[in-house]
Amino acid sequence: MNHLQNLQNWLATNHYDVAYISNPTNVAYFSGFFADPEERVQALLVFPDQDPFFFGPQLEVEAVKSSGWTYPAYGYLDHEAPFTLIAEQVKKRQAQPTRWAIEKDDLPFGRYEVLQQAFPEASFPGDASRFIEQAKLIKTPDEIAEMIAAGKEADYAFEVGFKAIQAGRTEQEVVAEIEYALMKRGVMQMSFDTIVQAGANASDPHEGPKATKIQPNELILFDLGTVHGAYMSDATRTVAFGQPDDKALDIHKVCLEAQLTAQAAAKPGLTAAELDHIARSVIDKAGYGEYFIHRLGHGIGTSTHEFPSIMEGNELELQPGMCFSIEPGIYIPGVAGVRIEDCIHITETGNEPFTHTPKELQYIKN
Numbered sequence: 001m002n003h004l005q006n007l008q009n010w011l012a013t014n015h016y017d018v019a020y021i022s023n024p025t026n027v028a029y030f031s032g033f034f035a036d037p038e039e040r041v042q043a044l045l046v047f048p049d050q051d052p053f054f055f056g057p058q059l060e061v062e063a064v065k066s067s068g069w070t071y072p073a074y075g076y077l078d079h080e081a082p083f084t085l086i087a088e089q090v091k092k093r094q095a096q097p098t099r100w101a102i103e104k105d106d107l108p109f110g111r112y113e114v115l116q117q118a119f120p121e122a123s124f125p126g127d128a129s130r131f132i133e134q135a136k137l138i139k140t141p142d143e144i145a146e147m148i149a150a151g152k153e154a155d156y157a158f159e160v161g162f163k164a165i166q167a168g169r170t171e172q173e174v175v176a177e178i179e180y181a182l183m184k185r186g187v188m189q190m191s192f193d194t195i196v197q198a199g200a201n202a203s204d205p206h207e208g209p210k211a212t213k214i215q216p217n218e219l220i221l222f223d224l225g226t227v228h229g230a231y232m233s234d235a236t237r238t239v240a241f242g243q244p245d246d247k248a249l250d251i252h253k254v255c256l257e258a259q260l261t262a263q264a265a266a267k268p269g270l271t272a273a274e275l276d277h278i279a280r281s282v283i284d285k286a287g288y289g290e291y292f293i294h295r296l297g298h299g300i301g302t303s304t305h306e307f308p309s310i311m312e313g314n315e316l317e318l319q320p321g322m323c324f325s326i327e328p329g330i331y332i333p334g335v336a337g338v339r340i341e342d343c344i345h346i347t348e349t350g351n352e353p354f355t356h357t358p359k360e361l362q363y364i365k366n
Contacts, residue, residue: 031044032230
């Protein structure tokens with residue numbers, strides 16, 4: 001059963017007349033076409049027993065048709081009222097759609113109000129966000145194959161990044177080297193803004209690369225990923241440039257032990273909370289617990305961050321086909337920051353990572 005049929009069956013089972021799907025990533029999940037509409041309106045309208053249709057800016061319609069989408073695609077010009085046109089097409093298929101499903105996590109309130117005005121008799125009981133996160137939870141073999149390919153691209157990015165480290169080169173320059181090398185290979189989109197952080201800069205997670213010049217004898221954190229087809233990779237490594245001090249090396253040692261221990265334990269039947277606890281216990285025991293300030297992991301697929309969260313309080317049992325990150329981190333302000341991450345997929349007996357760059361501390365000569 002494909003993704004679209006799965007959504008249609010859910011609509012039929014719950015007696016919903018139509019679903020309005022507008023998150024660009026979710027539009028791509030069901031249609032195979034991705035575009036960021038920016039301020040414009042873009043959506044899939046899906047019915048339980050009739051063909052769906054794509055609606056978006058006129059400038060995207062031909063691209064939708066050439067992407068493999070075999071159902072109708074309608075466009076609007078900037079001076080036109082998009083929801084008036086949407087209403088016309090919906091009513092051709094369902095004269096009085098009264099029970100709607102919408103993405104309650106994503107639909108802006110202003111557009112929800114306009115949708116209500118276009119369909120004054122409608123109610124909106126269906127939470128498509130909850131359905132979609134469950135639908136995406138277990139990946140198919142084809143989806144996992146796409147993510148394996150994305151993981152290989154991430155491994156190449158690490159190789160390029162490590163070779164680009166030089167004293168006096170800025171974090172931003174290293175990022176540029178990585179992304180240029182990927183583009184030359186035909187990888188035109190990163191799954192998120194590439195992060196390179198040297199020394200104490202890495203103690204601020206997700207701060208991003210700066211114009212700071214890399215100095216010898218520091219740890220350097222790389223967090224990166226690519227888009228392959230519609231699927232993402234995401235991985236983090238922390239390497240040594242020269243000989244960092246003993247404190248930095250100890251932080252890396254503990255973080256590595258936490259990551260390896262958790263990844264070795266990940267298997268069907270374990271809960272997300274239990275897996276988080278396994279990694280957190282290693283860091284707590286070493287005395288760095290207060291510096292591990294985020295969940296252990298997040299789901300990954302057509303988004304870099306999706307359901308489920310691998311964290312305390314989540315009693316969801318791991319199942320084969322689930323894909324998520326295992327990324328403990330230790331961040332001591334003004335000292336150093338270390339994060340080590342692989343995304344994995346759960347197998348029948350354990351797990352397999354998407355990235356294979358060594359996680360043991362690599363020393364780059366200064």
